[in-house]
Amino acid sequence: MQPFTKKAIEVMKNIPEGKVMSYGQVARSVGSPRAARQVARILHSMSGAHGIPWHRIVNAKGEIVIKDGEGSYTQKLMLEEEGVCFEEDGTISFSRYQYFPVCNEEIARL
C-alpha cells in the first residue's frame, strides 16, 4: 500500500459525523492534488475495510458519486442519519457540511 493511500485512509477516518469531503480535497490533504481518482479507487476497493466512512465522500459538486443502486441509496441514508440534508438537486451544501482539515489552502487558492 502506497504512503498517500495510507494517509488518504487516515484523513477519511478523521471525517466527523455530519460532515463530508470531496475526493479532490482528500487528495490535496495527502499531498497529491491529482490523486483524486486513487481516493475513489481506495473507496471502491477498500470500502468497508479500515473502517472508512465512504458515505462521507462525495464529488466536487457535492452529490452522490455512485451511479445508481444500493450504494447510492445507502450513502444517502447514512448521510441523512448523520444529519446531512440534501438540496432539491440531490446535492449537499458544502458551506454547511464540508469538512475542512486544511481550510487555509482553500482560502489561499481563492
Place this chain on the structure above:
DNA sequence: CCCCTGACCTTTC
C-alpha cells in the same frame, strides 16, 4: 512487465 480501467478534478472553448 505493459495496457486498460476507474465511486474524479480542473481549465478552456
Place this chain on the structure above:
DNA sequence: CGAAAGGCCAGGG
C-alpha cells in the same frame, strides 16, 4: 453557464 478534453496515480489482467 454548459459541454468537452486533458491529466494524474494506482490496481488488476
